[in-house]
Each structure stands twice: as C-alpha cells, then as structure tokens.
Amino acid sequence: MTCERQRNTTKQETPPRRVAARLQTLASPHFRLLTHCVMATKFSLWFNICVWLAVSLCICFASSQRHRSVNGTSRIRRETCEDGAYDYEKRSCCKCPIGQQVTQHCTNQSDTKCEICESGTYNSVPNDLKTCQPCTSCAQANANLEVEEECTAGRDTKCRCKKDHFCTTESCTICHPCKKCGIGGVKEACTTNSDAVCNENGGAIAGIIILVLFIAGAIVGIIWITRSKQKKEDEKSKETLIHLLPDVDIDPHLPDIARELGWRDARNLALRTGINAATIDTYEMEYRNDAEERTLQLLLKWVEKEGKQASKKLIENLVDMKQKKKAEQIRDILLKRSSPSNNPASNC
Known part of the structure; x- marks a missing residue:
C-alpha cells in the first residue's frame, strides 16, 4: 500500500x-x-490547457455584455446619431434622416422610429417632425411656371419659368412675359431671370431695313424688265426668221439639219413639243453608237407629228430655247436648198 x-x-x-x-x-x-x-x-496536459482557455473566453465575453443601469432600468449604451439629436422628455433622441418623418420618439429601450414620407410630401433636412411638408405645385393659375425637377421624399418640387417668361427673384412664384421688341430689334435677349432689352436707335435700323428692301425690289424689277425685253426681242427674231422663210418641204433637208442640230437639242425639242421620253429612249437605245442617225430618226418622228408647218415651228422652238444662232443656221440651210438654182423642177 x-x-x-x-x-x-x-x-x-x-x-x-x-x-x-x-x-x-x-x-x-x-x-x-x-x-x-x-x-x-487522467487527461493529458493539452486537454487541461484547452478547457482552461475556453472557460476564460466565455467569462470575458459575458463580462463585455453586462448592461449599464440607468434610472434603475437596464439599457445598452447608445451610439452617436448620424443626423444629429433632439431632446424629448429628458432623453436625447436621434433625428430622422432626410426624406423621413418620426413615427415614435425614442425610449430607454429603443431608438427613434422613422418612416419615408408619403407621395406628394417631403422633408429636406434631418428632423424630429411627425409630418412631412406638402410638395409645391408649379401649376398655379397665371403663374407661368413649369416643372423643372419633380418632388421627391427628400426634395421639394423645383419650378422654372415657361418659354418667353422671366422672374427676377431666386424663388419664383410668378413669371412675367418677356418684352417684345419692335422694328428696332433686340439688344439683349430675354433670359429666365431678366427681361429683354431692345435697341434704342430703332429708326436707323428701320432705315437700313427699308433700304435693303428697296434694293431688293430694284434688282427684281431690273430682272423682270430684262426678261421682258429679251422676250420681245425673241418674238421679233422669230417673226423675222419665219417671214424670210418660204414654205418648203423639210424632209430633204433633215440630214443637214440633224447634223447642225445635234442629239441634245433634238431631244429637248422633242420633249418640249410633246414627244414622250420613252419614245426618245427607244431611239437612243436603237442607235446607241450613231448619234447623227438617232438625231435624224427623231427629227423624222417630230416632222411627222408637226406636219407642213414643221420648218417654221422648228425655227420658233429653237428661238424659245435660246438657240437663236442654230435657228439662223437651219434657216440658211432651208433657204439655200430651196433657191431656184438648186431646184431641179425649175430648171426643167
């Protein structure tokens, strides 16, 4: 033992x-x-040490969660208020943040309870209010306002003046119509916070405008007179050319006329006198590589349409087309070919 x-x-x-x-x-x-x-x-050393450490941690945690006694009531220490505080029944309560209102003041056991402002109301600063402010309306009668920024829970409606209206104060309740300047013109344009400024020397500007209108009218008148004069000259030229031109058969002269006239003027002549574009395009496709031949074929078609007066109508249309020189050359061709020395019948 x-x-x-x-x-x-x-x-x-x-x-x-x-x-x-x-x-x-x-x-x-x-x-x-x-x-x-x-x-x-009989456990090992390591087990004993681990148990001792675990118990120590539990005791430390419990001690950190002890409540502080205030006025005989257990209460957790309150953290700092982010939006400031207010006094209520000898207690310091946290304010509600922007866009919210108080629903219940703080107690010894709980902080202030808040809720978001309803639609159509707002609170723009941290507050201890139990109601939110009503949003401003921009639709007041004769105020000439319109909405720039809609109302939110944390911001009131922002109004601005309508177009062509202004207001000189920072927070406008009524906007006034901008001044309309007369013939003198605008010196400074109307803005949202200032009225328009008109030029004082309106007479000089009016004189300039009248002068400009007078010059413009004079130019238009000169152009009209020039055109009228040119038209009279063209009519006189047509009469002169046609008067000297006897009644001749144009068919024998068409090859020379086609050579002198050219495809572009022949095309314009045909369109001017009623031959449709499809018919003209047909000749252009058929005689693609021979401009003189397609011009001749188009003239034959045109002469067939115009009949006996084809020679005179050809001269008249060329003058109207501002092709007076070609009209004279074609007239010379017709006069030369129709002279007695070149007429086989007269020789017989």
Missing part, C-alpha cells in the same frame, strides 16, 4: 502537475478549484 502511494506521488510530480500548479497561482479561486478538479483526472 505504501508502494502504491509512492507511485501515485511520483506520477503527480510529473511536468503537467507543475504547469497546473503555476496556473493555480495566477487564476482566481474559482479557476483554482476548476484546475484542481481537472488535475484529478
């Missing part, structure tokens, strides 16, 4: 026991009792 006690004594003097004894000297009485109980077991 003595040997057994000696062996137990020898086991208790192992390094774990020495470590536990050192921990006992540092811990509270409760921890000493706990350590004594743990050492009475």
Whole structure:
C-alpha cells in the first residue's frame, strides 16, 4: 500500500502537475478549484490547457455584455446619431434622416422610429417632425411656371419659368412675359431671370431695313424688265426668221439639219413639243453608237407629228430655247436648198 502511494506521488510530480500548479497561482479561486478538479483526472496536459482557455473566453465575453443601469432600468449604451439629436422628455433622441418623418420618439429601450414620407410630401433636412411638408405645385393659375425637377421624399418640387417668361427673384412664384421688341430689334435677349432689352436707335435700323428692301425690289424689277425685253426681242427674231422663210418641204433637208442640230437639242425639242421620253429612249437605245442617225430618226418622228408647218415651228422652238444662232443656221440651210438654182423642177 505504501508502494502504491509512492507511485501515485511520483506520477503527480510529473511536468503537467507543475504547469497546473503555476496556473493555480495566477487564476482566481474559482479557476483554482476548476484546475484542481481537472488535475484529478487522467487527461493529458493539452486537454487541461484547452478547457482552461475556453472557460476564460466565455467569462470575458459575458463580462463585455453586462448592461449599464440607468434610472434603475437596464439599457445598452447608445451610439452617436448620424443626423444629429433632439431632446424629448429628458432623453436625447436621434433625428430622422432626410426624406423621413418620426413615427415614435425614442425610449430607454429603443431608438427613434422613422418612416419615408408619403407621395406628394417631403422633408429636406434631418428632423424630429411627425409630418412631412406638402410638395409645391408649379401649376398655379397665371403663374407661368413649369416643372423643372419633380418632388421627391427628400426634395421639394423645383419650378422654372415657361418659354418667353422671366422672374427676377431666386424663388419664383410668378413669371412675367418677356418684352417684345419692335422694328428696332433686340439688344439683349430675354433670359429666365431678366427681361429683354431692345435697341434704342430703332429708326436707323428701320432705315437700313427699308433700304435693303428697296434694293431688293430694284434688282427684281431690273430682272423682270430684262426678261421682258429679251422676250420681245425673241418674238421679233422669230417673226423675222419665219417671214424670210418660204414654205418648203423639210424632209430633204433633215440630214443637214440633224447634223447642225445635234442629239441634245433634238431631244429637248422633242420633249418640249410633246414627244414622250420613252419614245426618245427607244431611239437612243436603237442607235446607241450613231448619234447623227438617232438625231435624224427623231427629227423624222417630230416632222411627222408637226406636219407642213414643221420648218417654221422648228425655227420658233429653237428661238424659245435660246438657240437663236442654230435657228439662223437651219434657216440658211432651208433657204439655200430651196433657191431656184438648186431646184431641179425649175430648171426643167
């Protein structure tokens, strides 16, 4: 029995026991009792240390969650208010943020309760109000206002003047119509916060405008007179050319006339006198590589349409087309070919 006690004594003097004894000297009485109980077991040193650390952490956490007593009531320390505070029944309560209103003031157990402003109302600053402000209307009668920015829970409606209206104050309730300048013109345009400024020397500007209108009228009159004169000259030229031109058969002269006239003028002549574009395009496609031949064929078609008066109508249309020189050359061709010396019948 003595040997057994000696062996137990020898086991208790192992390094774990020495470590536990050192921990006992540092811990509270409760921890000493706990350590004594743990050492009475046969668990390893590491298990004993882990249990001791776990219990220490639990006690520290519990101590950090102790409540502070205020007026006999347990209450958690209040954090700093982000939007400021207000006093209510000897308590400091947090204000509601922008765009919200108070629904319940703070108590010893809870902070201020807030809710967002309803549609059509707003609060633009942190507040302790139980109501939100009504939004401003821009549709007031004869105010000449319109909405620039819609009302939100945190901002009132922003109004502005309608077009061609102004207001001289920062917060407008009524906008006034811009001044309309007369013939003198605008010196400074109307803006949202200032009226238009008109030129004082309106007479000089009016004189300039009248002068410009007079010059423009004179130019138009000169153009009209020139055209009228040219038209009279063209009529006189037509009469002169046709008067000297006897009734001749134009068919024998068409090759020379086609050579003198050219395809472009022949085309314009045909369109001017009622031959449709499809017919003209047919000749152009058929005689693509021979401009003189397609001109001749188009003239034959045109002579067939105009009949006996083709020679005189040809001269008249060329003068109207401002082709007086070609009209004279074609007249000379017709006169030359129709002279008695070139007429076989007269020789007989």
